[in-house]
Amino acid sequence: MRINQLLTKARAVIRKPDARGEDLLWAIWDNAHTSDGAKLSTQWQEIALRGGNRGASADRDLDAMMQLFQSAQRFSERFPLSGAQAFIREVSAEVIAGDVITAQGVRPDCVEILTVHAAKGREWELVAVAGLQEGMWPNLRQRSSLLGAERLVERERHGNLARSELDVIAAGALLEDERRLLHVATTRARHSLFVTCVSYEDDQPSQFFEEITDAILNKSSEELDQYSSPRPITTPALIADLRSALSGPQAKDAASIIKALSDAGIHSADPQSWTGVAQLSTTEPIVDPTKAVPISPSSAENFTECGMKWFLEKSGGTDGDSIAQVLGSAIHAFAALMVQEEGITESILVEKLKNSWNLIDPQEGWVSKGSQDKAIAMISRFMKYHIKHERDVVGVELKFDVTVGKARIIGTVDRLEVDSAGSLFVIDFKTSKDPITYEKVKENLQLKSYQIAVTEGGFKAHHASTTSSGAALVYLGHDIQKISSREQEPIDIGAARTQIEGIAQSMGAAQFVAATNKRCKECPVKSSCPIKVEGRTVIE
Structure with a gap:
């Protein structure tokens, strides 16, 4: 009866034309009940909090549900027009490797690729253990479950220690677990054992690899013979080898092969498709030197963080x-x-x-x-x-357009207020969660631009004053009861004008500098950035 009701609710969701995979999961998860009539989600949570073997199992089940919801959300983001049924088909088509009690269809004459856990209790004449890389094996990253049961265990074992001390203890325990796992892997071989790792750029042999080479060969990894991996049997790899040969003694032969491949319709062999071959379309500044450069208050702040990012995003390098x-x-x-x-x-x-x-x-x-x-x-x-608020409101969503030397500052203020002395104060509402520091707000270019707009008469249509009493960022997304705000006192207008003019001059130039900053991790144009690995092809 309960299963039938659950399926009925699920079918109702699937019938909706705009239903997504996470909607279907939620309908099932939120309506799933145990034989006692209790919500399954509530019962798992209670069991997980009680601890013990059953608690650990419930903790893992909750983790699995979180992963399933995240998979559904990722699927919807990748395929926004797909429905819940498409997600079901996607999950149904996945092959999830797992240990089984009995091997099915195992041939005695083939190479078996399996996890260390799956290899327990079995032996082979020859075993290859790959991937003894630093950071991979041993993997000392803290494992974390939904409710953090493993941290509670360590605190129960070692008392009320500081979090940093508990992390050190946990890392030591993880190292021993990884060592025991390696012991299982290396003892599966009856006759021959291969242990491999990669030494290239950031990839280095792990301490386990060093321990094995020292114990068996009395050598370090640096003293061992190293082997270069053969070129992959792919068209891009072949073209890459041929292009490398163009600067060597076999340049003529390589060029003739590349030409033959290009004539045969292999696009990647056409030199015109190679990054960096085409000439620059222009070396002229993006803004006529005789004209003012349009600049918005927010773009001034973004430009100082990374000129390259600003230019690429301005030119269409952003998502919707x-x-x-x-x-x-x-x-x-x-x-x-x-x-x-x-x-x-x-x-x-x-x-x-x-x-x-x-x-x-x-x-x-x-x-x-x-x-x-x-x-x-x-x-x-x-x-x-x-x-x-104590000041009177002059207006909201007020546009302004002022010119300061080379800079034409165009924007809109969320709210313009006037104090008892007749000076104007600009409010900018932020829906982000984390306020900037009090030190950074003093130099915030967005607020400086607003204050310049006040003194340049940008709001004369709404109020006669050209005196600024400051500006503020008011954070509506900060998750506390008290309103968080960051106020900028009245600024040195002359210095601010010079700063904005300099930024405008750089914005209208022909070249833009890429700079590392805290936003690099989520930058949408990393694949075109010459100082990031993702964008290395831009300059190589």
């Missing part, structure tokens, strides 16, 4: 707006409504948000619900700021 970006725009619009329309209350804004949520996040399920809850919390924090 993410849900977070769309949500940010929506929160700004709702914040503007509070000033633009009379009688707007928090409940009305929340209702408007819920009614338009499908436009912000078209997906359904627990992930979307969590994002909506965060958005509602942002509206609540905005209302707190709106009620408590």
Whole structure:
């Protein structure tokens, strides 16, 4: 009966044209009950918290469910127009390797490739143990489960030690586990044993490999004979070898083979397809030196982090707006409504948000619900700021366009306020979670640009004042009850003008510098960056 009800709910989700894999999983997971009528998710959580063998098993089951949800989310991101049934077919088609009690269809005359655990209790005349690389075997990265049961075990064993000390103890235990695993692997051989590793750039032999060579051969890995891997039997590898030979004594032969391959229609053999062969289309600056360079307040900050990233993104090297970006725009619009329309209350804004949520996040399920809850919390924090602010509101979403030397600063301020002395103060609402430091806000170029706009008369259509009393970033996404803000005091306008003019000059140039910074990890244009491994082909 329970299974039938569960399948009925699942079928109802599948019938929805916009249903995704995670929606189907949630419908099943949220409605799965045990024979006692308790929610399966609740029962697993309670068992996991009790510990013991059953607790560890429940912990692993919860981990597996988390992985399944993450797989469904990744599938939806890769194939946004696919439905829940497509995800089911994808999972059904996967082959998941696992230990079995009895071998099925094992031939005695073939090479077996298996894990160390699967090899326990068996022996072969010849065994090859590969991958004794530093960081791979031994793998000393901390294993972490959903509820962190392994850390609780170490704390129970060793008392109330500091987290760093517990991590050292855990690493020692992991090393011994990895050593025992290696012992199992190397003792599977009756007659011959091959142990291999790679020594190339960042890949180095592990301490286990060094211990084996020292114990058996009385040598270090550096004293052993090294063998170069043969070229892969692929077209790109062949072309790469031939291109390398173009600078050697066999250059003529290599060139003739490349030409023959190109004439035969092999695209990668055509020199015009090789990166770096084509001449630069132009060496002229991207902006006419006699004209002003358009610059937005936010782009000034981005340009100083990495000029290359700014240029590539400006030229189309970005994905479409993410849900977070769309949500940010929506929160700004709702914040503007509070000033633009009379009688707007928090409940009305929340209702408007819920009614338009499908436009912000078209997906359904627990992930979307969590994002909506965060958005509602942002509206609540905005209302707190709106009620408590002391300055009068001049306007919201006000555009400005001012020219400072070579720079034409164009932008929009979220909110312009005026204090009792008649000076203007700019507010910029942020939906990100982590505020910048108090030191960084002093040099924040976005806020400096806003203050320059005030002094240059960028808001004269709304207020006569050209005196700035400062600017602030107000963080609506910061997960605390108190409103987090970072204020920038009135700045030295002359120095700020010079700084912005210099940035504009560089933005209009013909060359842009790539710089390493904290955003490199999630940079969308890494594959074109000459200082990153992913973009190495740009210069090689």
